[in-house]
Amino acid sequence: MKKNFDKKESIFVLVIISVFSLIVLSFSVNIISKTKDLILQANLSAINTLILENYLQKNHFPKENNCNIKNDCFVLKKEILTLYSEDDIYYNSDGENYVLYTQSFTDGKIFFVTGSDLTIDRVFIIPEL
Numbered sequence: 001m002k003k004n005f006d007k008k009e010s011i012f013v014l015v016i017i018s019v020f021s022l023i024v025l026s027f028s029v030n031i032i033s034k035t036k037d038l039i040l041q042a043n044l045s046a047i048n049t050l051i052l053e054n055y056l057q058k059n060h061f062p063k064e065n066n067c068n069i070k071n072d073c074f075v076l077k078k079e080i081l082t083l084y085s086e087d088d089i090y091y092n093s094d095g096e097n098y099v100l101y102t103q104s105f106t107d108g109k110i111f112f113v114t115g116s117d118l119t120i121d122r123v124f125i126i127p128e129l
Contacts, residue, residue: 036105048114054080061093101126
């Protein structure tokens with residue numbers, strides 16, 4: 001004998017499917033954010049390498065004051081012609097030291113920071129020079 005679903009059963013099935021879809025969607029968004037963070041760290045590392053190669057040739061870092069590599073940093077881009085970034089990565093240098101930093105996609109309170117030691121640290125406050 002064929003059983004027809006009543007309204008309560010149909011709504012119950014719809015709610016279960018909706019909850020399952022929301023769980024899958026939240027995991028997907030989290031994975032996408034973590035992937036963006038990994039790509040951002042790779043870009044930060046590549047830019048860091050270019051800056052260090054430039055330092056080895058010229059024995060100083062290009063002087064800039066908290067510029068965004070995506071839009072500004074004209075002195076840095078003039079010295080390192082291959083430098084390009086679609087991300088908001090910031091550069092600060094006094095000529096002797098420098099800091100590269102960017103904001104995390106996963107948690108906006110966390111910054112990825114790197115310098116001449118080639119390590120990428122996760123910090124809450126951007127260090128001063």
